Amino acid sequence: MIVNPQEFNYRVTIGILVVAIVAFAAYGFTSYSTLKSDKDFLVQEKRHLHNELSEIINRFDALNSENLSLKSQLDSTSYKVRVTNFAINKLEANAVFNKVAQNELKFLKVQKRSLENREDSLIKASKQIEEEKQEVIKQLSFEKAEKRHALLEKMELKKKVDKASLISANSFKAIAFKINSSDKTTQTFKAKDAEHIELCFVIAENLIAPQGTKNLYIQIIDPENNIVADKGAVNFGDESLIFSESRKVNYSNEVLDVCLTIPGDEAFKSGNYYINVFENNRHLGGTELELN
Template sequence: MIVNPQEFNYRVTIGVLVVVIAVFTAYGLTSYSTLKSDKDFLVQEKRNLHNELSEILNRFDALNSENLILKSQLDSTIYKVGVTSNAIEKLEVKAAFNSKLQKQLTFLKEQKRSLEEREDSLIRVSQKIEEEKQEVIQELTFEKENALREKQALKTKIDKASYISANSFTAKAFKVKNSNEAIQTFKAKDTEQIELSFVIAQNTIAPKGTKYLYVQIIDPDNNVVADKGAISFGDESLIYSHKESVDYSNSALDLHLTIQNDKAFKTGNYYINVFENNRKLGGTQIKLE
């Protein structure tokens, strides 16, 4: 077989070119696929980073502290988040600049981590401030309630101290002669009246003026002697045997009251109580034979 050298060389050259073209085509396809994959990855990274920064920004907005120093730090950090977010938005994903873009995204990720750490720090500070605020509120509430209790206790003491008081209660039974001379007796059948003596004590802070006193004498059958009816004090009522009004001027006052009975006295114990309005001042008792 006769082979033409020129034709053979031509065929070899064509074969080599075919192989070279095939290799470059395969490499080109591989490079394109790689670049497209890298580009898609970077686009997704950019989107994720932007979304994460938006979430951080929302969380910072939610903090909204009343503390001026903390608020200043929050405003500064929010500004940095906005700047970083805008920088991400302006990045262009181009195959020719993938390496540069990758570096920029890496830097911005580091910025994001720094912002997250700052967020955690600010949250802790905000929580601490809120806890301290609540502690102060609780302390102030406790102190206020304690002060109110002390004020009320003091008012109660002052009110009690401003009341008149009485002491030295004594009671005696008397028989009245035709000459109106009263003679002390211990016998029920001879008794016509009871004389009650006591002292209203000195009290410089008690209000001056007329004081209304009520004497109540209870006989052995638990009935009120010389019943003058009942007087009401709000929801309370008092059945009394004698009413006396006295002019009180803060000085000690000796009182001697006579209570007469139009009925015969019975044998037994008689309990005598003295009230200023509906407040009991004291009392005593007497036994008649």
């Protein structure tokens, strides 16, 4: 069998070219599949990381703190999250830059984890500050209520002390009498015979009342609502008191008997006479006298 060398070489060359083309095509297909897979992975990772950072941004926007230092940290970290998210959006997943993109994505993932840790720390700090704030508000409210209660108790005690320190009077008794020719007094129940009214009463013992001079005023109202033996009026601020007689007594915290005689300035009328006793403008008590 005769073989043409030129034809043989040609066939060998063709075979080699076919094998090379097939190998190159297989390599190209494999490289394309690998690149496409890497690109899909990068796109998926980019989308996933973008979503996670968007959630972090939303959580930061929801955080609110009145603490200036913490607020500054929140704003700074929130800014870093937004910058990182922007970098992810700009990240290209082209086949030419897959290696660079993968490295950049790894860096962004690390930065994202750091931001998440920072977020957890800031959230805990924010919650702690809010709890401390509420505790302070609660404590202040409690102290305010305690002070108010103590003030009310003090005011109530002062009222009781003030009231207890006032003098009081009792055992009021009034009689009408006339003076006969021998200067003897004779009690009478007849208006036509009456010339004077005598009033007696007792100022009670009070150990906490202030000692000293007490100004007493006697007011006698006749059956026609006129003041008997009108001595004029004494003023106490916006109030005035018309009185029939006045007396200054020296009080020393002990029982004090007081008697006064009020002469009629005109003939007594038949009927009821109302007799009141005042310390300044404060009513101590009184009694009633009936004349026929």
